[in-house]
Amino acid sequence: MITDARVLQPEFIPSEVQHRDAEVNHLSSALDPITSGQSPNPVLLHGPSGAGKTCIAQFIVERLRETTVDVTSQYVNCWDDHTRFKTLYRILDGIDETATIHRQSTPTDHLLERLRNYDGPSYVVILDEVDQLDDKDLLYELYRVRNLSMILITNSEEDLFAALDSRLNSRLSNCVRIHFRSYHDDELVSILQDRVSWGLDPGAIDTGGVELIASNAAGDARVAIGILKRAARTAANNNADTITPSIIQEVTPAAKSDIQQQTLDRLTPHQELLYDIVTEHGTIEPRRLYDAYCDRVDSPKSQRMVRNYLSKLEHYNLIRAEGNTKDRVYHAVTSSV
């Protein structure tokens, strides 16, 4: 059934991409100054999840590296590396400057200093989920580093710009912005067909099956590939040689919750409990939420910390906060992703 599992992984970067010609051209022309040794303005990719932002960014940078002699690059996921220190560390890691950096004894200022002293070839840094960055001022400092170009990726450009101060706003307001819309069903179909031909036995799934997956995925390529992967695994486990519509329907909910689960896996137990409580109640006000939380945990964190957690959950789109002060309530986020 599965001949190459790699192509069913979410992080797989194909050697050719489909249905994003305009975005690809736009992005590569924005980065074009690099080929003549100049520094391009930052580029902002925004749009819903599963629309190909990360994939296209990495694809373009990879292509740039193949055609241009002097380019280095680094991918940073700001969700994983959300502190100033970790982001800078990751960026320095891309230019092999980390050998003498140690978390406990190298001040963050020193990291930035290192980066400023960098005088190697053009350096392209992809900052994925950039809205998760704790300290947005870092963007301003990175903006001013010579030879460093940034590709910023975010789901919501409004949220990102709302979190920036005026200084950064004016710097980044004239950067190149490229919007990625959700895929149409027929586009997902051909994306899926590529993956099928690269990674599955011939005849493992027919056109109708691929169309069904595309329609279930509702424009999200990550979901679509997730459904395909689960369906192929299920079929293989059942010793079936084809992926039937009933298998697809059966695994679709699980594939969708996989993605939600990946988010939940990144939470600490305390954060997850808060998420559970909000989800169970549907709607809950802060006081009751904190009481419920204290009831269910041995050594509860302070109210202050719980507020930190809640704003984090809200930022991750796992819960929704409504109303300002007195009438604040927290809502569960119903329709996932």
Next chain:
DNA sequence: CCTGACAGCCCGGGAGAAACCA
């Protein structure tokens, strides 16, 4: 009442100095 901003505390842990030992 609840929030976000801010300052400061404590903890774990690496580095380098200091102390120790053979």
Next chain:
DNA sequence: TGGTTTCTCCCGGGCTGTCAGG
């Protein structure tokens, strides 16, 4: 002397209390 262990310092990051503001 040279190798090993211990100590001290310093860092980032998690956490908390406070406070002004709505």
